[in-house]
Amino acid sequence: MTTIGMPEVRASIQLPEGIRSSAVKFSEGEYLHELVRANGFRRTLETGFGLGVSAASIMTASRARHVAIDPFQRDYDDCGLKNLERLGLTPNLEFHAEYSHSVLPRLLAQGRTFEFIFIDGDHKFDGQFVDFYFAASLIEEGGFIVLHDTWMRGTSYLVNYARANRRDLEPVPQSLRNIAVFRKRGADRRGWMHFEGFGGTPRSWIAHKVNQRLHAQPDSFLGKAALRVKDALKLSWSS
Numbered sequence: 286m287t288t289i290g291m292p293e294v295r296a297s298i299q300l301p302e303g304i305r306s307s308a309v310k311f312s313e314g315e316y317l318h319e320l321v322r323a324n325g326f327r328r329t330l331e332t333g334f335g336l337g338v339s340a341a342s343i344m345t346a347s348r349a350r351h352v353a354i355d356p357f358q359r360d361y362d363d364c365g366l367k368n369l370e371r372l373g374l375t376p377n378l379e380f381h382a383e384y385s386h387s388v389l390p391r392l393l394a395q396g397r398t399f400e401f402i403f404i405d406g407d408h409k410f411d412g413q414f415v416d417f418y419f420a421a422s423l424i425e426e427g428g429f430i431v432l433h434d435t436w437m438r439g440t441s442y443l444v445n446y447a448r449a450n451r452r453d454l455e456p457v458p459q460s461l462r463n464i465a466v467f468r469k470r471g472a473d474r475r476g477w478m479h480f481e482g483f484g485g486t487p488r489s490w491i492a493h494k495v496n497q498r499l500h501a502q503p504d505s506f507l508g509k510a511a512l513r514v515k516d517a518l519k520l521s522w523s524s
């Protein structure tokens with residue numbers, strides 16, 4: 286069991302020129318470290334291992350097994366793996382050199398669960414969304430899902446999506462601008478028609494609301510009113 290902390294992480298991690306900007310900042314690492322330490326989290330996972338800064342920050346706080354997923358570590362000349370080796374953290378690292386969209390469903394099928402999940406892998410909206418979707422199923426009650434790089438439009442849309450649609454994931458106020466944190470609170474109780482917009486045009490929002498009402502109560506006063514609105518505005522599902 287390791288007793289090292291963030292001072293050792295700062296001192297030992299090597300960040301080669303040219304790729305160093307892809308790692309989380311040490312100030313962000315310290316924030317992750319403190320979240321894990323203060324909440325006593327031990328079952329942790331991240332997508333996007335990269336240079337290992339986030340992994341080292343999390344692992345020196347949890348002092349427990351950490352799952353890290355990244356298919357491109359070879360492209361980084363195994364820099365992240367070497368950093369963790371240097372810190373003596375390798376025995377507690379469960380590393381998957383695969384895409385997160387392959388590993389996360391497998392972990393779910395195996396019945397694995399986690400108290401802390403950090404998403405910092407594929408930053409395209411759909412890639413992050415898939416990570417977030419599985420994270421929301423893998424996270425335990427009271428556990429945290431943390432998104433990095435909220436400055437990116439794709440990430441900010443994902444945050445908007447979660448805030449608008451996932452009542453089971455409570456936003457946790459925090460001090461860093463580039464990070465968003467959600468805490469799992471209860472079951473996901475949405476009906477199959479549930480959808481709250483998180484972008485798009487006013488017309489697409491109206492179309493969705495009308496179609497929701499139309500489908501839920503077609504014979505009611507509101508359902509018939511929705512049908513009139515739909516016809517008048519020539520709305521369709523894809524408006």
Ligand SMILES: C[S@@+](CC[C@H](N)C(=O)[O-])C[C@H]1O[C@@H](n2cnc3c(N)ncnc32)[C@H](O)[C@@H]1O
Nearest residue numbers: 308309333335336337338339355357385406407
């Ligand atoms: C911003 S870097 C992560 C930095 C890392 N958290 C750190 O502190 O050093 C993004 C990483 O995501 C990885 N990545 C890209 N697509 C991925 C995917 N589909 N699944 C998992 N990791 C992915 C990249 O190889 C890259 O190492």
